[in-house]
Amino acid sequence: MRTTSVGSYPKIPDLPAPGRWRSAAEKLQRGEITREEFRRVEDEVTREAIADQVEAGLDLITDGQIRWEDGQTYxxxxxxxxxxxxxxxWFDTNVYYRQPVAEGPVTWREPITVEDYRFARQHSPKPVKPVVTGPYTLARLSQNRFYSTLGEFVLALARALNRELRALDAESPPLVQVDEPAILHHPEDLPLFREAVAALLEGVRSPVALYTYFGDARKLLAAFADMPFAVIGLDFAAGPRNWDALEAEGFPPDRRLGFGVLDARNTRLETVDEVLRALDRLSRVVPLERVDLGPSAGLEFLPRRAARAKLVRLAEVKRAALEVTR
Amino acid sequence: MSELPLFPTTTVGSFPKPPYLLEARRKWLRGQIEPEALRELERQATREWIQRQEELGLDVLVDGEMYRGDMVAYFADELEGFAIAGLVRSYGNRYYPKPVVTGPVGRKRPITVEWFRFAQSLTGKPVKGMLTGPYTIAEWSFNEYYPTRRELVMELARAIHEEAVDLERAGARFIQIDEPAIHTRPDEDFDLAREAMEIVTEGLSAYTITHVCYGDVPRIYPKMLDLPVHQIDLALKNEDFALLEVFRRHPFTKDIGLGVVDAHSHRAESAEEVLDGIRRSLEVFEPRQVYVSPDCGLKTRTTEETVAKLRAMVEGARRARDELGLRA
Structure with a gap:
């Protein structure tokens, strides 16, 4: 079993510590510091996010997405x-994002995540996975003023993001996470999604994880299993019916399950026993050595104290699970 | 409300806090000034806003919420069963203190009544009682206590109802219950939010309003008309009155709080622009249905921007009355 985070991490510390990122962002807006100075603050806060994940004992981490204004704009x-x-x-949260608008052909211009990935890897003793918002979700959360159909828009984004994944290939990441929460709300778009995934992954060598959250994949799990993803990530907090899907359809023997079991959107801290019981239930369908144990989504919905507590709990659960199975 | 003119002008609730109050709030957070000293500055700022609203010629006033930080955290702080979990990002570099439900929620004592009395004592114009709705308080808090969202929302509805009853007893003839989160889960939760509003407004004789903004209003229309309130206040200007098309397809059966100035832009609209918005709205509403208001609370504007926007709004409404030959 591997413990991992699923994406974002709170950018500011708990009160009364000053939120350096927040005041730097204000200063940047007022033109009191340069982009370069702001980037150095982002560097420091990224290192805090990495340190919190490493100290908690996670096996596979992200850079905390400190530089992301949101998953779309970035x-x-x-x-x-x-x-x-x-x-x-942004979905059914109280988080808002600035909506991208496709005004012309959407194309890849330059690496987006690569430099940030290099920075994180350089400053982390643990393996880091870059995260990319998937083409279907990016299209669904944008406005389309250019393409005549959603399908064309999605496929153009899939081709563009394919360039991004290929650029990441050169860095040999252990895993690349592609986020596609939007497909959960539109299972009728599965044929389009399938086509988009084929275009997205064409010629990509790195192992790729598909992550979904904020719902269940009841109508989609079997189809996901047919796609060339190394990991399939599901949210069991907001999507308890993922249990039904898993228990009815099983899980392919050659994939890992991203088991999003700690609720990333509630400060309530699950007990170790509660998660062990869930793992016990899961082990009847997926052997635990093929489980990536994580929160149900990115942790930026929580104050940092609560986010850190969730990370620590993940590592505690893993230790306890190893005790039980020993 | 017979004494109100046609197209009564009002606002959504919050106004910007003056710099001296912001500074005092910072000091208070650091324990550097006494609560009563802060209270006095809040009263001073409230007086200033009441006076400004009178000078501008608004018809239904608000206290401006000088004593509230965040619309949810304020109620969470005053109710039983809540703590503040910490700061959570809403967008960009905007953060809000997010409450957490840690035990049974309920009202310890009246929350806003004293402020209502104070504001109403300063003016002969009606002042609105301003509440945050149960669904929004629940949705914008972490729930560590109740097994289901429904139980939390219903319990909060009873607490907010008690507050509404007390406001009415204190003389409030207008009570607004804000529910900006109402369309977060439009299919799954709308009925729950409606049931909660039924509890909040049950037995009230005051004129009731709910304010809804940001989000997919068409998705909850026309069922939104089942909310047991007299008026629904909406942000029309923000999307250049696109919602009117939705109301054209199914008649709007309540009074409308017509948002005619954008609450999140720096630019002050002109009176002509406001008049044009009212004219366009009269293609789908009867004149008597229309209250004129900004899109949202104005606390993120500067005082100057707020005054400029409201001046244009009041003037636009006046011209609309003139145009109809119905000036009250």
């Missing part, structure tokens, strides 16, 4: 063809 503003518009609610 990609759209470095691609050609997008403008960035007003605020939209």
């Amino acid at each position: 990609f759209a503003r470095r691609m050609s063809g997008f403008s960035i518009d007003g605020l939209q609610r």
